[in-house]
Amino acid sequence: MNNTADVIVIGGGILGNATAYYLEKRGLHAIVLEGSDHIGNGGSSRNGGGVRQSGRDVRELPLVMYGIKNIWPTLSEELGVDCEYHQDGNLRLGKNEKHKEILTRLATNAKGCGLDVRMIDGKEVREINPYLSDEVTCASWCPTDGHANPLTTTLGYYKCARALGARFVTGEFVKEIRLVKGRAGKVVCASGDVYEGDNVVVLAGYDSRAILGTVGIDVPMTRSLLECLVTEAQPHMFDQMLGTAEADFYGHQTKHGSFVFGGSSGFEGYNKDNGTPISNAITAPCICRGIMKYFPILSKAKIVRTWAGWSDKSADGVPVVGAIEEVPGLYTSCAMTGHGFGIGPAVAHQLAQLIATGETDVDLHELRYDRFHAKI
Numbered sequence: 001m002n003n004t005a006d007v008i009v010i011g012g013g014i015l016g017n018a019t020a021y022y023l024e025k026r027g028l029h030a031i032v033l034e035g036s037d038h039i040g041n042g043g044s045s046r047n048g049g050g051v052r053q054s055g056r057d058v059r060e061l062p063l064v065m066y067g068i069k070n071i072w073p074t075l076s077e078e079l080g081v082d083c084e085y086h087q088d089g090n091l092r093l094g095k096n097e098k099h100k101e102i103l104t105r106l107a108t109n110a111k112g113c114g115l116d117v118r119m120i121d122g123k124e125v126r127e128i129n130p131y132l133s134d135e136v137t138c139a140s141w142c143p144t145d146g147h148a149n150p151l152t153t154t155l156g157y158y159k160c161a162r163a164l165g166a167r168f169v170t171g172e173f174v175k176e177i178r179l180v181k182g183r184a185g186k187v188v189c190a191s192g193d194v195y196e197g198d199n200v201v202v203l204a205g206y207d208s209r210a211i212l213g214t215v216g217i218d219v220p221m222t223r224s225l226l227e228c229l230v231t232e233a234q235p236h237m238f239d240q241m242l243g244t245a246e247a248d249f250y251g252h253q254t255k256h257g258s259f260v261f262g263g264s265s266g267f268e269g270y271n272k273d274n275g276t277p278i279s280n281a282i283t284a285p286c287i288c289r290g291i292m293k294y295f296p297i298l299s300k301a302k303i304v305r306t307w308a309g310w311s312d313k314s315a316d317g318v319p320v321v322g323a324i325e326e327v328p329g330l331y332t333s334c335a336m337t338g339h340g341f342g343i344g345p346a347v348a349h350q351l352a353q354l355i356a357t358g359e360t361d362v363d364l365h366e367l368r369y370d371r372f373h374a375k376i
């Protein structure tokens with residue numbers, strides 16, 4: 001097998017699959033190295049499906065807005081799979097004055113970046129979603145937010161990248177990047193296999209920190225466990241994405257009727273850690289307690305399954321995306337902080353453009369890897 005390509009992509013999540021797809025579309029050949037035995041085995045097949053702009057840090061907004069305007073609406077057609085993308089808005093719910101303050105601040109910041117988001121009262125909330133309880137007194141409403149199916153989207157990119165010529169190697173765990181004439185040129189795997197390319201893109205979630213560390217680059221991030229649950233299928237109720245100011249749950253109703261909800265018990269740090277993300281018996285009841293206050297109608301819905309996944313959490317809560325200037329030929333998108341599904345297509349699209357042309361449609365300056373360095 002030829003282990004040489006224009007670009008060696010490390011990580012087979014949504015970012016790796018989509019970057020390979022956009023690179024191949026631009027005529028650059030990609031080899032994708034996935035450390036586990038399965039494509040999409042990380043957060044990309046375990047997430048809550050939120051594709052939202054509201055509630056995001058303003059530094060991240062231009063990129064996520066770009067994806068929602070230019071990529072998501074036609075993605076199912078482009079990939080030939082049903083990404084189950086719904087652009088029916090996001091209600092971020094509040095129950096008291098403190099929540100209203102949090103939501104108002106986020107909405108004001110986002111409006112300043114040109115996002116269509118506004119505060120609404122409890123009455124208007126229930127006009128949009130009549131299933132919500134009277135406890136909800138306010139919400140931020142962003143009509144262009146939505147949700148999609150993480151599995152079909154990630155595997156859709158995989159299928160199309162392969163069809164265009166990208167090569168995927170699973171069970172190929174990357175240990176090290178080596179420089180060739182000062183550029184990132186070689187990728188060494190635990191198997192002993194070596195891959196060579198003109199460019200290397202590190203898209204390996206939390207493991208990106210160790211991989212980038214082999215060429216002296218440190219992206220400050222930690223690993224955190226996120227959990228989700230899915231209910232039995234229910235009659236169709238609504239298509240909005242939901243979140244809360246309190247961050248006690250978020251979720252949506254899927255195409256076949258079940259609800260997918262994510263949330264936290266606060267005890268995730270104490271879960272058994274053998275490397276495999278395992279959900280905690282406490283988390284689902286905690287999420288449900290939150291949901292029942294907002295959605296009494298779901299109090300009898302049965303939970304079918306729970307699951308967990310690792311998230312790569314940036315030190316300042318915002319992803320790191322772009323070129324690593326100290327090491328020519330090296331690029332990354334990591335520390336996605338639980339936002340990487342919704343923003344993933346735009347990140348991959350811009351990375352491929354950057355590698356192919358040296359330019360991007362969206363200014364990535366605020367997402368630079370070296371923003372954490374002490375300023376002299």
Ligand SMILES: Cc1cc2nc3c(=O)[nH]c(=O)nc-3n(C[C@H](O)[C@H](O)[C@H](O)COP(=O)(O)OP(=O)(O)OC[C@H]3O[C@@H](n4cnc5c(N)ncnc54)[C@H](O)[C@@H]3O)c2cc1C
Nearest residue numbers: 011013015035042043044048050174207309339340341342
């Ligand atoms: C429970 C949960 C809910 C979430 N909800 C949302 C949401 O609603 N909306 C949203 O936008 N985001 C959400 N996220 C975050 C989102 O899933 C991630 O940000 C996104 O999937 C990141 O994609 P990725 O390709 O960077 O990472 P991953 O999907 O984690 O892929 C990285 C891949 O790299 C591989 N890898 C690791 N180390 C190596 C190595 N050394 N060599 C080779 N391969 C390696 C891994 O096996 C993995 O397959 C959620 C995450 C979780 C866990």
